[in-house]
Amino acid sequence: MTHDCVIIGGGPAGLNAALVLGRARKSVVVIDEGRARNRVTRETHGFLTRDSISPSEFRRIAKEQISAYHSVTFAEDTAISITGTDGDFHIKTVQGQTFQSKKVLFAIGMKDLPLDIKGLTDVYGKSAFICPYCDGWELRDQPLVVIVKGADATHMARVLSGWTKKITICTNGSDDLTDAQREELNQHNIPVYDSPIQSIESDNGMVQQVVLKDGISIVCTGIFFRPKLMIGSDLPQALGCEFTETGTVIIDNLGKTNVPGVYSAGDATTHLHQAIIAASMGSLAGVGINNELNEEAWRNI
Incomplete structure (x- = not known):
């Protein structure tokens, strides 16, 4: 099966993109390893209607609501390689799964490097x-x-x-x-x-x-x-995505990278690391991906 989009990363950015695309009747797989960077904290703040919610509860509610859109599925796994081009990407995972997709969204966030201060x-x-x-x-x-x-x-x-x-x-x-x-x-x-x-x-x-x-x-x-961070995956670089000097993926206003068919959103693309900002970027990327898919389908009739 060729999906409309594979989303790599299931944080606020990836989940909000999945919600937008699910509501747009697009087939989506969200690949996420289930080890959120903010799992170390007890509460998420500054997110309207969800202030002080725990990160795990935030994700549980999000997935529950997204499940109403049956074209969206979740895979608790880790993407390790990606090949192909716009319209025909192939994503392989640690557990040996392979997903085929027209578009790819990297919502991979950032990872903390080891903290070098005792305590x-x-x-x-x-x-x-x-x-x-x-x-x-x-x-x-x-x-x-x-x-x-x-x-x-x-x-x-x-x-x-x-x-x-x-x-x-x-x-x-x-x-x-x-x-x-x-x-x-x-x-x-x-x-x-x-x-x-x-x-x-x-x-x-x-x-x-x-x-x-x-x-x-x-x-x-x-x-x-000030933490020391690295991008959550090297897959965008492997596909040829361009980066800023400070290590974030370069995107346009709707999350599109320089690689055709490839989008990115959330902490991997900005230094403004807030859940609500990541979610809004995921929403915009979902709109961008949906528009591109609809335009391609329109032209191919």
């Missing part, structure tokens, strides 16, 4: 976060440590200042700050420590203090940090 894994998603818009409200008016350096330090301080004034910057080594940036932070009474971090101490996932190698301990109840 950070224990608090990640519980009291250490990466997005103030996703988790700033829960840490309002609390003492926070922000693990960043250079221009990111002043940027994060400005953003977080709307939630709390109790901010300490830890650069975990050379601060990479200019004199002007140091002065800006000093004017706002934000201390900066450039000693490497020895460990993060916590209790049941809740941070208690950040211990530096020079012996200083910084008491805090929350952390924000």
Whole structure:
């Protein structure tokens, strides 16, 4: 069977694209390994009507609603190779399945590289976060440590200042700050420590203090940090998709890449990593794919 579209990735972007295409009466397979990046966190925030929902419950409800459109199916599997061209793609999986499809949507997201600070894994998603818009409200008016350096330090301080004034910057080594940036932070009474971090101490996932190698301990109840990321799959590169200098897939307004028949959406295409943004991009990609399929069918009659 040749499907209209295979969606690789079942997060908000892939699921919303599947919903749009299912409602457009297109045959779709969503391939997802079931290991969402946000599985480490307890709640998803900032998504209208779903604020504070757990990531697993979000996906359960989404799949339940999408199941009303019988042309959409799900495969809990991992895509490992893709060949072919527009109208005739072949996707192979770890479990030995092969799917044939006219179009492909990469909703593969990003993956966290190993966290190299002792104790950070224990608090990640519980009291250490990466997005103030996703988790700033829960840490309002609390003492926070922000693990960043250079221009990111002043940027994060400005953003977080709307939630709390109790901010300490830890650069975990050379601060990479200019004199002007140091002065800006000093004017706002934000201390900066450039000693490497020895460990993060916590209790049941809740941070208690950040211990530096020079012996200083910084008491805090929350952390924000800049993660190290890699794209969720190398398949877009294998197909010849173009990337930005910062490692995101280049797409147009409807998610189309430079490769005919290939689309992408969500965190793999933007640095704005919020569930609602990923879902909206998936919706637009679904529209783009549906329009292209309809136009091709129209011309072929």
